[in-house]
Amino acid sequence: MSTTGNSVACEGMYSQLIDDEGHRPDVGHGARPVSGVRLISRVSSPGPYRLATMCLATLCAVLLISIIAVTAHYKNKPQGGGEATPEIQKQTQDAEVTALLANISKLQQEKxxxxxxxxxxxxxxxxxxxxxxxxxxxxxxxAPPPPIVCPDDWHLFNNSCYFISRNTRDWPESQSYCQSQGGYLAMIHTAEEQTFLWNLLPRGHWNAFWFGITDEQTEDKWVWVDKTPLVGGFWEVGEPNNHINEDCGYIVKTRVLERVAIRSWYDAPCSMYCRFICEKEMGPGASTAIPH
Ligand SMILES: [Ca+2]
Ligand SMILES: [Ca+2]
The missing domain is CATH 1.20.5 (Single alpha-helices involved in coiled-coils or other helix-helix interfaces)
Known part of the structure; x- marks a missing residue:
């Protein structure tokens, strides 16, 4: 250690001082010798160098001890708050767990x-x-709609009532009569409707019945009484032929059984007096407008 070295150094210095007794460095061989009493006196009494050496040695020892103590202190001192840190950490964790459990319990209650x-x-x-x-x-x-009830002598098919006249009129008068009854000359759009009416008609020699079709406005442009154009139709073979300025249509039902419903339409002069077929719509949604 440096302390030992210092001690040696101090001892050497002290020995040098003793060796120098009687031979002071600043005294040459030719100098006057010192007396023995004076030498003993110098050796036994501590000089300023020896006292300084002792003080220095003491200081070195104190310093060394202090260094060792401080080093040992900091070496044994635990890092980050000492030995209690794990306990504190554990306590902190326990507190956190307790808080979490309490929070969970509260959430469960809320749930x-x-x-x-x-x-x-x-x-x-x-x-x-x-x-x-x-x-x-x-x-x-x-509630279901009330059943459609047709007036006497009127016959129900789908949502319409049909009337087969017993008297005869020309085509315009027939249409006027139907309108007076809240209807119009029948407009026949389907084979089912045609067949239904055909079955209502009595057979005869030449039983003819006006219905609601005419080409009076434009020849060979047949329209219904509501001005809608005819599509198809149930004309007899060779009809309509406008043979004698025939602008109105009727259905013919003879006694010839071979004549069928779907080939029973003819055109004829509108001034002829014939029986006729009226139609009027019934039930909800029925048109209240009367075709002219
Ligand atoms: Ca015609
Ligand atoms: Ca004809």
Whole structure:
């Protein structure tokens, strides 16, 4: 250690001082010798160098001890707060776990409360739905429309009533009569409707019945009484032929059984007096407009 070295150095210095007794460096061989009493006196009494050496040695020892003590102190001192840190950390963790458990317990209570409220609301909702159900049933079970009842001597087919006249009129008068009854000369759009009317007509030698078709406005441009154009039709073979300025249509049902419904239309002069077929729509959605 440096202390030992210092001690040696100090001892060497002291020995040098002793060796120098009687031979002071600043005294040459030719100098006057010193007396023995004076030398002993110098050796036994501590000089300023020896005292300084001792003080220095003491200071070195104190310094060394201080360094060792400080080093040992900091070496044994635990890092980051000492030996209690793990305990503090454990306590902190325990506190955090306790807080988390308390929070979980609180959330579970809130969840239970919310579930209870949800069940109550669901119960109320079901109750309201149950009370509304009869209303829905009522709204979907509308009363059926009243059955269509045709006047006497009128015959029902789909949503229309049909009248087969017994008297005869020309075509314009026939249309006027039908209008006076709230209808119009029959407009026949389907084979089913044609067949239905055909079955109502009595057979005869030349039983002819006006219905609601004419080409009076434009020759060979047949239109219904509501001004809609004819599409197709159930004309007899060779008809319409406008043989004698024939601008109105009628249905002929003879006694010849081979004549059929779908080939029974003829054109004829509108001034002829014939029986006729009236039609009027009935029920909801029926047109109140009377074709002219
Ligand atoms: Ca014609
Ligand atoms: Ca004809």
């Amino acid at each position: 239970t409360q919310l579930q209870k409220e949800k069940d109550e609301l669901q119960t109320k909702l079901d109750a309201k739905a149950a009370t509304k159900a009869p209303k829905v049933i009522q709204s979907t079970t509308k």
